[in-house]
Amino acid sequence: MSSRQGKAVLLNAPNTPAVVEDILVDPPGPNEVLVRIVASGVCHTDLTVKKLEGMGMPFPIVLGHEGAGYVEEVGEGVTHLAPGDPVVLAYRAPCEQCPACRRGDPRHCYVALRPKQRIHRKRDGALCSQVLRCGTFSTYTVVHAKAAIKMPSDMPLDKACLIACGVVTGVGATFNTTPVFAGSRVAVIGCGGVGLSVIQGAKLAHARQIIAVDINPTKLEWARKFGATHTVNARETDPVAAVRSLTEDGYDGGVEFAFEATGIPSCIEQAVRMLAYGGTATTIGLPAATDSVTLNLGDMATGVYWNKAALRVCHAGDTLPSHDFPLLAQLYLQKQLNLDDMVTRIIGLEDVEDAFHEMETGNVIRSVIKLPA
Ligand SMILES: NC(=O)c1ccc[n+]([C@@H]2O[C@H](COP(=O)([O-])OP(=O)(O)OC[C@H]3O[C@@H](n4cnc5c(N)ncnc54)[C@H](O)[C@@H]3O)[C@@H](O)[C@H]2O)c1
Numbered sequence: 001m002s003s004r005q006g007k008a009v010l011l012n013a014p015n016t017p018a019v020v021e022d023i024l025v026d027p028p029g030p031n032e033v034l035v036r037i038v039a040s041g042v043c044h045t046d047l048t049v050k051k052l053e054g055m056g057m058p059f060p061i062v063l064g065h066e067g068a069g070y071v072e073e074v075g076e077g078v079t080h081l082a083p084g085d086p087v088v089l090a091y092r093a094p095c096e097q098c099p100a101c102r103r104g105d106p107r108h109c110y111v112a113l114r115p116k117q118r119i120h121r122k123r124d125g126a127l128c129s130q131v132l133r134c135g136t137f138s139t140y141t142v143v144h145a146k147a148a149i150k151m152p153s154d155m156p157l158d159k160a161c162l163i164a165c166g167v168v169t170g171v172g173a174t175f176n177t178t179p180v181f182a183g184s185r186v187a188v189i190g191c192g193g194v195g196l197s198v199i200q201g202a203k204l205a206h207a208r209q210i211i212a213v214d215i216n217p218t219k220l221e222w223a224r225k226f227g228a229t230h231t232v233n234a235r236e237t238d239p240v241a242a243v244r245s246l247t248e249d250g251y252d253g254g255v256e257f258a259f260e261a262t263g264i265p266s267c268i269e270q271a272v273r274m275l276a277y278g279g280t281a282t283t284i285g286l287p288a289a290t291d292s293v294t295l296n297l298g299d300m301a302t303g304v305y306w307n308k309a310a311l312r313v314c315h316a317g318d319t320l321p322s323h324d325f326p327l328l329a330q331l332y333l334q335k336q337l338n339l340d341d342m343v344t345r346i347i348g349l350e351d352v353e354d355a356f357h358e359m360e361t362g363n364v365i366r367s368v369i370k371l372p373a
């Protein structure tokens with residue numbers, strides 16, 4: 001097959017807006033698939049890639065990594081997928097070769113399978129990088145065949161796309177990274193697409209208390225809808241004191257699990273300080289290279305040593321996409337996972353900059369780009 005022409009949202013250079021440009025997409029190579037994108041959520045990480053001047057990727061860069069679509073063409077050696085299959089794209093399909101994969105622990109794979117670069121900017125033929133090996137703000141993309149996860153035929157793709165990042169990260173944080181046990185107390189700092197998915201995961205895990213922390217009252221209202229039992233506005237009150245007070249148990253309160261989903265270092269410190277004895281804080285937000293946190297060790301009440309606190313890092317919910325994506329789709333189809341209310345706005349490719357603006361200033365869980373069929 002020859003190249004296909006399409007459109008994609010490109011970052012062409014540092015400190016420039018994301019723009020829609022014509023692209024040419026080469027056919028998939030061995031063990032790759034070419035996917036026609038139907039829908040893609042706009043995650044905060046795409047905005048961070050822009051703000052951090054490409055995060056080390058060569059320009060031009062196709063934005064987007066929360067996508068779903070239909071397989072259009074399969075490369076040599078691909079037998080598990082066929083043209084027409086509905087798929088969600090995974091950015092952490094395990095490599096099968098690193099030390100973690102070799103010891104049978106693919107959820108902790110060091111690297112992820114990636115395709116060769118196949119997308120060209122049409123006007124000069126420049127080869128494009130793809131955010132997190134995906135590049136889903138595009139009419140077409142090429143991914144490693146094992147990164148395209150088949151969906152049930154009754155799964156709507158404009159909801160399924162959210163599974164690819166925000167939902168698998170948030171729910172996976174509570175299932176895989178730091179398994180939440182029934183009856184536990186959970187705090188979630190930051191109630192965007194990721195944090196609300198943490199709340200849904202904690203609810204599915206039968207947490208006793210789920211305390212949502214945000215600075216936006218609308219997000220806190222939504223958090224209740226997704227399963228929060230209590231809310232704390234961190235702009236009005238100290239979230240550590242508030243969480244300790246809400247969980248008072250005769251031992252100064254605190255939660256067994258605190259999840260940070262903001263990307264703000266001071267929120268990680270708060271997550272650690274709001275733990276009950278032996279609790280675990282999990283950081284999910286994407287840091288800048290210069291970000292750091294200071295953790296007190298010796299304070300008798302909240303210091304990491306005396307409180308026996310743990311800090312974990314969550315990458316995409318430590319997902320094993322071939323297992324987790326169909327499971328999350330099934331939970332949605334069984335009405336146990338709410339994806340419908342996570343889609344706040346449907347937009348077009350040309351609206352990505354506006355979606356970034358809304359993400360920072362408006363009341364949006366997810367803007368979802370829908371592409372014409
Ligand atoms: N680790 C991973 O695998 C992974 C995956 C997806 C996203 N991320 C990162 O997770 C973070 C969240 O992503 P998102 O798409 O949900 O973002 P989002 O912008 O939709 O949500 C962020 C939320 O944090 C709230 N917030 C801001 N400042 C706060 C504060 N001081 N205290 C409490 N809440 C505050 C905002 O009001 C908003 O509701 C981002 O940093 C993103 O890059 C990481």
Ligand SMILES: [Zn+2]
Pocket residue numbers: 043044045046065066165166
């Ligand atoms: Zn993301």
Ligand SMILES: [Zn+2]
Pocket residue numbers: 094095096097098099100101102106108109110111
């Ligand atoms: Zn691996």
